[in-house]
Amino acid sequence: MKVSVILPAAGLGTRMKSQSAEHTGTNKKQFMSLEGAPILLHTVRKFVACPLVTEVLIALRGADLELAAELLSQETFAKPVRCVEGGESRQNSVENALAALDPDVDIIAVHDAVRPFIDSETIVQVIQQAAETGAAIVGIVPVDTVKQVQRHVVRGTLNRDRLVLAQTPQVFRAALLREAFRKAREDQFVGTDESSLVERLESVEVTVVPGSDRNIKITRPSDIELARLFLAEEKRKVQN
Protein backbone atom coordinates (compact mmCIF):
# COMPACT_ATOMS: atom_id res chain seq x y z
CA MET A 1 0.00 0.00 0.00
CA LYS A 2 1.51 3.32 -1.10
CA VAL A 3 0.67 6.08 1.39
CA SER A 4 1.50 9.70 0.54
CA VAL A 5 1.29 12.45 3.14
CA ILE A 6 0.53 16.04 2.11
CA LEU A 7 1.60 18.72 4.59
CA PRO A 8 0.03 22.06 3.68
CA ALA A 9 2.59 24.65 4.85
CA ALA A 10 1.88 27.64 2.63
CA GLY A 11 -0.11 29.71 5.13
CA LEU A 12 0.78 33.22 6.25
CA GLY A 13 0.18 32.71 9.97
CA THR A 14 -1.75 35.95 10.33
CA ARG A 15 -3.24 34.93 13.70
CA MET A 16 0.21 34.26 15.12
CA LYS A 17 1.44 37.79 14.40
CA SER A 18 5.03 36.57 14.68
CA GLN A 19 5.86 37.94 18.13
CA SER A 20 6.41 34.92 20.32
CA ALA A 21 9.26 32.74 19.12
CA GLU A 22 12.68 32.76 17.70
CA HIS A 23 12.51 32.38 13.89
CA THR A 24 14.51 30.60 11.26
CA GLY A 25 14.67 32.73 8.13
CA THR A 26 11.04 33.72 7.64
CA ASN A 27 8.53 34.94 10.15
CA LYS A 28 5.80 32.45 9.25
CA LYS A 29 4.86 30.13 12.10
CA GLN A 30 5.73 26.90 10.24
CA PHE A 31 9.36 28.10 10.25
CA MET A 32 9.41 29.12 13.91
CA SER A 33 12.12 27.33 15.80
CA LEU A 34 11.10 25.11 18.72
CA GLU A 35 13.84 23.19 20.55
CA GLY A 36 16.25 23.99 17.73
CA ALA A 37 14.13 22.92 14.76
CA PRO A 38 11.37 24.61 12.78
CA ILE A 39 7.82 23.47 13.55
CA LEU A 40 7.53 22.14 9.99
CA LEU A 41 10.52 19.87 10.51
CA HIS A 42 9.09 18.45 13.76
CA THR A 43 5.95 17.52 11.79
CA VAL A 44 7.88 15.98 8.88
CA ARG A 45 9.84 13.81 11.35
CA LYS A 46 6.61 12.38 12.84
CA PHE A 47 5.39 11.17 9.45
CA VAL A 48 8.74 9.90 8.20
CA ALA A 49 8.95 7.83 11.40
CA CYS A 50 5.55 6.20 10.82
CA PRO A 51 5.99 2.70 9.33
CA LEU A 52 2.89 2.99 7.10
CA VAL A 53 4.02 6.19 5.36
CA THR A 54 5.72 5.96 1.96
CA GLU A 55 6.50 9.63 1.18
CA VAL A 56 5.90 13.20 2.33
CA LEU A 57 5.00 16.14 0.11
CA ILE A 58 5.09 19.67 1.55
CA ALA A 59 3.13 22.55 -0.02
CA LEU A 60 4.94 25.86 0.50
CA ARG A 61 4.76 29.50 -0.57
CA GLY A 62 6.89 29.99 -3.70
CA ALA A 63 9.05 32.44 -1.77
CA ASP A 64 9.81 29.80 0.89
CA LEU A 65 10.77 26.91 -1.38
CA GLU A 66 14.47 27.69 -1.26
CA LEU A 67 14.54 28.07 2.51
CA ALA A 68 12.64 24.81 2.98
CA ALA A 69 15.00 22.96 0.64
CA GLU A 70 17.94 24.29 2.65
CA LEU A 71 16.38 23.22 5.98
CA LEU A 72 15.46 19.76 4.70
CA SER A 73 18.90 19.21 3.19
CA GLN A 74 20.40 19.46 6.69
CA GLU A 75 18.69 16.22 7.70
CA THR A 76 18.75 12.72 6.21
CA PHE A 77 15.30 11.20 5.91
CA ALA A 78 14.60 7.50 5.52
CA LYS A 79 11.82 8.28 3.02
CA PRO A 80 11.35 10.73 0.13
CA VAL A 81 10.41 14.25 1.31
CA ARG A 82 9.53 16.62 -1.55
CA CYS A 83 8.28 20.20 -1.83
CA VAL A 84 5.72 21.74 -4.14
CA GLU A 85 4.34 25.26 -4.48
CA GLY A 86 1.12 25.82 -2.52
CA GLY A 87 -1.74 28.22 -3.25
CA GLU A 88 -3.64 31.17 -1.85
CA SER A 89 -5.92 29.02 0.34
CA ARG A 90 -5.31 25.80 2.26
CA GLN A 91 -7.57 24.03 -0.22
CA ASN A 92 -5.51 25.36 -3.17
CA SER A 93 -2.31 24.21 -1.47
CA VAL A 94 -3.61 20.68 -1.00
CA GLU A 95 -4.96 20.65 -4.57
CA ASN A 96 -1.53 21.62 -5.95
CA ALA A 97 0.13 18.89 -3.92
CA LEU A 98 -2.46 16.34 -5.07
CA ALA A 99 -1.60 17.15 -8.68
CA ALA A 100 2.06 16.44 -7.94
CA LEU A 101 1.46 12.93 -6.57
CA ASP A 102 2.06 9.83 -8.68
CA PRO A 103 -1.07 8.14 -10.08
CA ASP A 104 -0.25 4.86 -8.29
CA VAL A 105 -0.73 6.26 -4.77
CA ASP A 106 -3.35 4.24 -2.81
CA ILE A 107 -3.92 6.39 0.26
CA ILE A 108 -3.47 10.13 0.82
CA ALA A 109 -3.17 11.66 4.28
CA VAL A 110 -3.39 15.43 4.72
CA HIS A 111 -1.97 16.94 7.89
CA ASP A 112 -1.47 20.58 8.91
CA ALA A 113 2.25 21.35 8.95
CA VAL A 114 1.62 23.27 12.17
CA ARG A 115 0.32 20.28 14.16
CA PRO A 116 3.67 18.79 15.23
CA PHE A 117 2.34 16.84 18.24
CA ILE A 118 0.55 14.12 16.31
CA ASP A 119 1.55 10.68 17.60
CA SER A 120 2.51 7.65 15.57
CA GLU A 121 -0.27 5.40 16.96
CA THR A 122 -2.94 7.86 15.82
CA ILE A 123 -1.36 8.20 12.36
CA VAL A 124 -1.40 4.41 12.01
CA GLN A 125 -5.00 4.11 13.26
CA VAL A 126 -6.41 6.75 10.92
CA ILE A 127 -4.53 5.37 7.90
CA GLN A 128 -5.74 1.84 8.64
CA GLN A 129 -9.32 3.05 9.05
CA ALA A 130 -9.21 4.95 5.72
CA ALA A 131 -7.69 1.95 3.97
CA GLU A 132 -10.60 -0.15 5.24
CA THR A 133 -13.56 2.19 4.75
CA GLY A 134 -12.30 4.88 2.36
CA ALA A 135 -12.22 8.00 4.55
CA ALA A 136 -11.19 8.76 8.13
CA ILE A 137 -10.27 11.83 10.13
CA VAL A 138 -8.93 12.46 13.59
CA GLY A 139 -11.28 14.33 15.94
CA ILE A 140 -11.88 15.10 19.60
CA VAL A 141 -15.05 15.81 21.56
CA PRO A 142 -15.57 19.44 22.59
CA VAL A 143 -15.30 20.28 26.28
CA ASP A 144 -17.16 23.59 25.97
CA THR A 145 -20.83 24.13 25.22
CA VAL A 146 -21.19 25.33 21.62
CA LYS A 147 -23.65 28.10 20.73
CA GLN A 148 -25.01 29.19 17.39
CA VAL A 149 -24.99 32.97 17.19
CA GLN A 150 -26.07 35.75 14.93
CA ARG A 151 -24.40 39.14 15.44
CA HIS A 152 -23.43 38.30 19.06
CA VAL A 153 -26.90 37.00 19.96
CA VAL A 154 -27.34 33.32 20.85
CA ARG A 155 -29.72 31.55 18.47
CA GLY A 156 -29.28 27.98 19.71
CA THR A 157 -27.25 25.45 21.68
CA LEU A 158 -25.82 22.51 19.77
CA ASN A 159 -26.16 19.00 21.15
CA ARG A 160 -22.60 18.22 22.25
CA ASP A 161 -23.17 14.46 22.00
CA ARG A 162 -23.23 14.90 18.24
CA LEU A 163 -20.21 17.20 17.89
CA VAL A 164 -16.57 16.52 17.15
CA LEU A 165 -13.73 18.99 16.64
CA ALA A 166 -11.97 17.97 13.44
CA GLN A 167 -8.22 17.66 13.54
CA THR A 168 -5.74 16.22 11.08
CA PRO A 169 -4.54 13.78 9.71
CA GLN A 170 -7.51 13.44 7.38
CA VAL A 171 -6.97 10.33 5.28
CA PHE A 172 -8.66 9.05 2.13
CA ARG A 173 -8.39 6.53 -0.65
CA ALA A 174 -6.62 8.47 -3.38
CA ALA A 175 -9.36 8.14 -6.02
CA LEU A 176 -11.93 9.42 -3.55
CA LEU A 177 -9.95 12.50 -2.57
CA ARG A 178 -9.20 13.31 -6.21
CA GLU A 179 -12.91 13.03 -7.05
CA ALA A 180 -13.82 15.24 -4.06
CA PHE A 181 -11.44 17.97 -5.23
CA ARG A 182 -12.70 17.68 -8.82
CA LYS A 183 -16.29 18.11 -7.64
CA ALA A 184 -15.42 20.98 -5.28
CA ARG A 185 -13.76 22.82 -8.18
CA GLU A 186 -16.72 22.13 -10.45
CA ASP A 187 -19.18 23.45 -7.82
CA GLN A 188 -16.82 26.22 -6.62
CA PHE A 189 -17.11 24.75 -3.13
CA VAL A 190 -14.52 25.90 -0.60
CA GLY A 191 -14.07 24.04 2.68
CA THR A 192 -11.77 24.47 5.63
CA ASP A 193 -10.75 20.81 5.63
CA GLU A 194 -10.57 17.88 3.19
CA SER A 195 -13.32 15.97 4.96
CA SER A 196 -15.87 18.67 4.07
CA LEU A 197 -15.07 18.09 0.40
CA VAL A 198 -15.34 14.30 0.71
CA GLU A 199 -18.57 14.54 2.77
CA ARG A 200 -20.21 16.01 -0.36
CA LEU A 201 -19.73 12.71 -2.20
CA GLU A 202 -22.45 10.19 -1.61
CA SER A 203 -20.21 7.20 -2.15
CA VAL A 204 -18.53 7.20 1.28
CA GLU A 205 -18.92 8.00 4.96
CA VAL A 206 -16.10 9.64 6.88
CA THR A 207 -15.17 7.81 10.10
CA VAL A 208 -13.79 9.67 13.12
CA VAL A 209 -10.77 8.23 14.92
CA PRO A 210 -10.28 9.61 18.46
CA GLY A 211 -7.53 12.20 18.61
CA SER A 212 -5.85 14.03 21.46
CA ASP A 213 -6.05 17.55 22.84
CA ARG A 214 -2.26 17.59 22.50
CA ASN A 215 -2.59 17.51 18.71
CA ILE A 216 -2.92 21.30 18.69
CA LYS A 217 -2.81 23.44 15.59
CA ILE A 218 -0.28 26.12 16.44
CA THR A 219 -2.39 29.13 15.55
CA ARG A 220 -2.10 31.94 18.11
CA PRO A 221 0.80 33.27 20.21
CA SER A 222 -0.42 31.42 23.34
CA ASP A 223 -0.07 28.11 21.46
CA ILE A 224 3.69 28.58 21.38
CA GLU A 225 3.94 28.32 25.17
CA LEU A 226 1.96 25.09 25.10
CA ALA A 227 4.07 23.80 22.20
CA ARG A 228 7.29 24.39 24.17
CA LEU A 229 5.83 22.45 27.10
CA PHE A 230 4.72 19.53 24.93
CA LEU A 231 8.06 19.38 23.14
CA ALA A 232 9.98 19.37 26.40
CA GLU A 233 7.79 16.47 27.57
CA GLU A 234 8.35 14.56 24.32
CA LYS A 235 12.10 15.06 24.70
CA ARG A 236 11.99 13.79 28.31
CA LYS A 237 10.05 10.67 27.20
CA VAL A 238 12.64 9.89 24.50
CA GLN A 239 15.46 10.27 27.04
CA ASN A 240 13.83 7.92 29.60
Ligand SMILES: Nc1ccn([C@@H]2O[C@H](COP(=O)(O)OP(=O)(O)OP(=O)(O)O)[C@@H](O)[C@H]2O)c(=O)n1
Ligand atom coordinates in the same frame (compact mmCIF):
# COMPACT_ATOMS: atom_id res chain seq x y z
N1 LIG B 1 -2.78 29.16 1.59
C1 LIG B 1 -2.55 28.30 2.57
C2 LIG B 1 -3.08 28.52 3.87
C3 LIG B 1 -2.78 27.61 4.88
N2 LIG B 1 -1.99 26.56 4.60
C4 LIG B 1 -1.58 25.64 5.68
O1 LIG B 1 -2.71 25.06 6.30
C5 LIG B 1 -2.40 24.73 7.66
C6 LIG B 1 -3.51 25.17 8.61
O2 LIG B 1 -3.78 26.53 8.41
P1 LIG B 1 -3.69 27.66 9.53
O3 LIG B 1 -3.33 27.18 10.84
O4 LIG B 1 -4.90 28.46 9.41
O5 LIG B 1 -2.43 28.45 9.00
P2 LIG B 1 -2.33 29.89 8.38
O6 LIG B 1 -3.22 30.02 7.19
O7 LIG B 1 -0.87 30.09 8.17
O8 LIG B 1 -2.82 30.80 9.59
P3 LIG B 1 -3.71 32.12 9.57
O9 LIG B 1 -5.09 31.67 9.14
O10 LIG B 1 -3.64 32.61 10.97
O11 LIG B 1 -3.08 33.07 8.59
C7 LIG B 1 -1.06 25.39 7.98
O12 LIG B 1 -0.06 24.40 8.04
C8 LIG B 1 -0.87 26.34 6.83
O13 LIG B 1 0.50 26.58 6.49
C9 LIG B 1 -1.52 26.33 3.31
O14 LIG B 1 -0.82 25.36 3.06
N3 LIG B 1 -1.82 27.21 2.32
Ligand SMILES: C[C@](O)(CO)[C@H](O)COP(=O)(O)O
Ligand atom coordinates in the same frame (compact mmCIF):
# COMPACT_ATOMS: atom_id res chain seq x y z
C1 LIG C 1 -7.97 21.33 8.79
C2 LIG C 1 -8.21 21.89 10.15
O1 LIG C 1 -7.03 21.94 10.90
C3 LIG C 1 -9.17 20.98 10.89
O2 LIG C 1 -9.41 21.49 12.15
C4 LIG C 1 -8.81 23.27 10.10
O3 LIG C 1 -10.06 23.23 9.46
C5 LIG C 1 -7.92 24.30 9.43
O4 LIG C 1 -8.54 25.56 9.55
P1 LIG C 1 -7.74 26.91 9.40
O5 LIG C 1 -8.71 27.99 9.80
O6 LIG C 1 -7.36 26.99 7.97
O7 LIG C 1 -6.61 26.84 10.35
